[in-house]
Amino acid sequence: MNAPEALTELIAALRCLPGVGPRSAQRMTYHLLQHDRGGAARLARALDVALGRLTHCARCNNFSETELCARCASSQRDAGQLCIVETPADLNRVEQTHLYHGLYYCLMGRIAPLRGVGPKELQFDKLIARACDGQVREVILATNFTNEGETTAHFLAERLRAHGLAVSRIARGLPVGGELEHADTGTIAQAFQARQPVV
Amino acid sequence: MNAPEALTELIAALRCLPGVGPRSAQRMTYHLLQHDRGGAARLARALDVALGRLTHCARCNNFSETELCARCASSQRDAGQLCIVETPADLNRVEQTHLYHGLYYCLMGRIAPLRGVGPKELQFDKLIARACDGQVREVILATNFTNEGETTAHFLAERLRAHGLAVSRIARGLPVGGELEHADTGTIAQAFQARQPVV
Numbered sequence: 001m002n003a004p005e006a007l008t009e010l011i012a013a014l015r016c017l018p019g020v021g022p023r024s025a026q027r028m029t030y031h032l033l034q035h036d037r038g039g040a041a042r043l044a045r046a047l048d049v050a051l052g053r054l055t056h057c058a059r060c061n062n063f064s065e066t067e068l069c070a071r072c073a074s075s076q077r078d079a080g081q082l083c084i085v086e087t088p089a090d091l092n093r094v095e096q097t098h099l100y101h102g103l104y105y106c107l108m109g110r111i112a113p114l115r116g117v118g119p120k121e122l123q124f125d126k127l128i129a130r131a132c133d134g135q136v137r138e139v140i141l142a143t144n145f146t147n148e149g150e151t152t153a154h155f156l157a158e159r160l161r162a163h164g165l166a167v168s169r170i171a172r173g174l175p176v177g178g179e180l181e182h183a184d185t186g187t188i189a190q191a192f193q194a195r196q197p198v199v
Numbered sequence: 200m201n202a203p204e205a206l207t208e209l210i211a212a213l214r215c216l217p218g219v220g221p222r223s224a225q226r227m228t229y230h231l232l233q234h235d236r237g238g239a240a241r242l243a244r245a246l247d248v249a250l251g252r253l254t255h256c257a258r259c260n261n262f263s264e265t266e267l268c269a270r271c272a273s274s275q276r277d278a279g280q281l282c283i284v285e286t287p288a289d290l291n292r293v294e295q296t297h298l299y300h301g302l303y304y305c306l307m308g309r310i311a312p313l314r315g316v317g318p319k320e321l322q323f324d325k326l327i328a329r330a331c332d333g334q335v336r337e338v339i340l341a342t343n344f345t346n347e348g349e350t351t352a353h354f355l356a357e358r359l360r361a362h363g364l365a366v367s368r369i370a371r372g373l374p375v376g377g378e379l380e381h382a383d384t385g386t387i388a389q390a391f392q393a394r395q396p397v398v
Contacts, residue, residue, distance in 0.1 A: 013244075030262075
């Protein structure tokens with residue numbers, strides 16, 4: 001008296017989503033079949049289209065439907081600045097500041113020795129080749145301030161400087177609206193060390 | 200400089216899953232495209248197959264690939280008992296006891312006035328017709344002991360008794376391994392009211 005195969009297979013297939021365990025997968029399956037068949041059909045189509053069309057931009061490594069993504073192909077961006085981020089989501093956050101007009105390189109990850117992700121898995125050679133195109137004046141490291149992001153930044157800084165490139169790191173300090181009372185000690189220490197002259 | 204359409208569409212389509220907000224949908228999308236393209240392809244296929252094959256069993260209303268599900272079509276089950284549950288997940292839990300050998304009816308929901316779910320939305324007429332097939336001797340209400348599950352049980356009991364059917368409700372009390380010290384007052388009160396003679 002087993003459940004229909006199409007049902008158990010959908011429950012199993014949903015487990016490929018990060019953070020979805022057996023119970024969530026079951027709940028999602030029943031919800032889709034009972035209340036949102038239209039949504040399920042749309043999702044199936046979107047997955048197919050995304051798998052068929054999306055590859056990585058040859059220059060910035062972000063997802064793209066074309067060989068070069070719109071940003072890398074644009075003449076509006078400053079080819080002298082290259083900002084390195086871990087993920088497309090981080091890239092979007094930087095774009096939302098409307099402050100940076102250079103180009104990007106998306107690592108699609110970070111150095112994580114415990115999970116077996118090193119410079120080779122992240123294709124650092126592709127990044128070095130990209131940074132040494134002769135146009136880049138400054139490389140801005142915008143990886144996260146987590147242990148893994150910091151390790152990645154240190155490692156990249158060394159490699160990039162060895163190729164004669166100017167390398168900078170985005171600033172660490174108190175966030176806008178931040179209060180000393182609620183900031184952690186490490187952040188306050190950093191904010192003191194990186195203090196700027198008032199002009 | 201918008202993201203590729205196939206990417207934004209997949210992020211939007213994943214929002215049809217219950218409990219998935221914009222951030223989760225983005226994380227899931229990047230994960231699938233970067234680390235699990237095989238899983239994404241499998242999910243797209245599973246959705247298509249499930250949508251194409253699964254309907255509701257004509258007798259028990261549970262998901263089925265055939266007009267009658269394997270359980271309803273079986274001669275091994277006691278057609279004199281009909282257990283009413285809210286969801287296929289609840290049905291599976293009852294089956295796991297290996298104690299019940301009757302048939303089921305799956306409501307695929309519960310009365311929820313605040314969300315506009317009443318007897319009509321739950322197709323109670325279909326259930327009443329099923330229960331009045333002349334074979335059913337006892338209807339066992341196994342809806343949850345939540346407010347909505349209790350309301351559903353009370354409502355159904357009235358309707359079913361009006362058709363001359365014997366109706367019972369699964370017992371409420373302390374769980375196996377339960378300790379009075381940690382049980383809530385309502386549960387202890389119920390356990391006292393429903394006490395059984397020791398033989």
